Structure formats: C-alpha cells, structure tokens
Amino acid sequence: xxxVFLYGPIASGKLTVARALAGLTxxxxxxxxxxxxxxxxxxxxxxxxxVRLRERFWLDTFREAATSGRSLIFTFAxxxxxxxxxxxxxxxxxxxxxxxxxxxxxxxxxxxxxxxxGNVDRAAFGKLRSIDLLRELRDQFAACEAVIPAPALxxxxxxxxxxxxxxxxxxxxxxxxx
Numbered sequence: 001x002x003x004v005f006l007y008g009p010i011a012s013g014k015l016t017v018a019r020a021l022a023g024l025t026x027x028x029x030x031x032x033x034x035x036x037x038x039x040x041x042x043x044x045x046x047x048x049x050x051v052r053l054r055e056r057f058w059l060d061t062f063r064e065a066a067t068s069g070r071s072l073i074f075t076f077a078x079x080x081x082x083x084x085x086x087x088x089x090x091x092x093x094x095x096x097x098x099x100x101x102x103x104x105x106x107x108x109x110x111x112x113x114x115x116x117x118g119n120v121d122r123a124a125f126g127k128l129r130s131i132d133l134l135r136e137l138r139d140q141f142a143a144c145e146a147v148i149p150a151p152a153l154x155x156x157x158x159x160x161x162x163x164x165x166x167x168x169x170x171x172x173x174x175x176x177x178x
C-alpha cells in the first residue's frame with residue numbers, strides 16, 4: 001500500500017495534479033476538501049470540534065486503506081489549524097499497517113499562486129480566493145509546510161503542467177521501493 005501525500009502551498013495545483021495522477025495510475029484521490037467541507041458543514045473552520053473531527057476522518061481513512069492494501073493519493077494544504085506532527089503520525093500509522101507514505105511537494109511562485117486564486121474551480125470547494133488573506137497568512141503556511149517530512153520528489157508547477165507533473169510522480173512511484 002502506498003499513500004501519495006501530495007502537498008504544497010495554496011493554489012499550487014494539488015487537486016489538478018492529483019486528478020491527472022489518478023488518471024495515469026488508477027489510484028483514488030482522497031482530496032483534503034472532501035473532509036474539510038463535510039466537517040465545516042456542521043462546525044466552524046478551525047474550531048476545536050472541526051480540527052478534531054477532520055483529523056479523525058483523515059486518519060481513519062488512511063488506517064482503513066492501509067489495512068485493506070488500498071493505495072491512494074491524498075492532497076494536503078499545510079496550514080495552522082492542522083497539528084504540526086500530523087504528517088509524521090499519518091506516516092507512522094501507515095507504516096504500522098505495512099504501507100508506505102510517499103511525500104510529494106508541489107511548488108509554485110507567489111505570482112502564479114496569486115494569479116491562480118481567481119480560478120473558478122477554486123470556489124467549488126470553498127478554497128481560499130482572497131489575495132489579501134493569502135499574503136497575510138503566507139508566512140504561517142510556509143512555517144507549517146516546513147515541518148512536513150522531506151519530500152521524495154518536488155515538482156515545480158510553474159514549469160510543469162499538471163499532466164507532466166503527474167507523469168514525473170508516476171515514474172517516481174514506479175521506481176520507488178515498496
């Protein structure tokens with residue numbers, strides 16, 4: 001079992017790349033906002049119940065996938081309401097179940113990031129769309145990303161299209177030790 005832990009800054013193309021990777025590999029995409037939106041329907045974003053339930057949903061899904069031998073792609077946006085050790089605990093839990101977590105980081109320039117915030121598809125999942133708020137929180141997001149385990153692969157989404165990024169990741173997964 002492999003979990004592709006696809007992370008990067010806001011608007012770096014995580015969901016777009018994950019969907020392209022799913023098309024190449026057949027792996028399901030467990031998109032961050034599936035759980036965020038479900039829990040936020042009941043509890044305010046960042047509230048104690050929201051944070052607790054979001055993490056529980058994520059970890060329970062990972063545990064079930066690992067024990068079932070079901071590989072997946074997980075998209076993750078590092079931000080301050082997530083416990084800093086969450087990626088480490090997720091990796092440890094997957095390893096205990098006999099699986100492997102492959103951390104893949106997407107990078108994006110601040111200019112491209114700000115330009116992408118206006119994309120209509122971002123509204124579909126209630127994603128951040130405010131340039132002012134992004135600028136205000138950018139350092140906090142970067143600090144959250146800095147504590148994630150070192151990536152096995154980093155892909156520059158300014159340079160690579162989503163399909164090119166997905167192909168790079170798929171090639172890495174094919175050659176990565178199980």
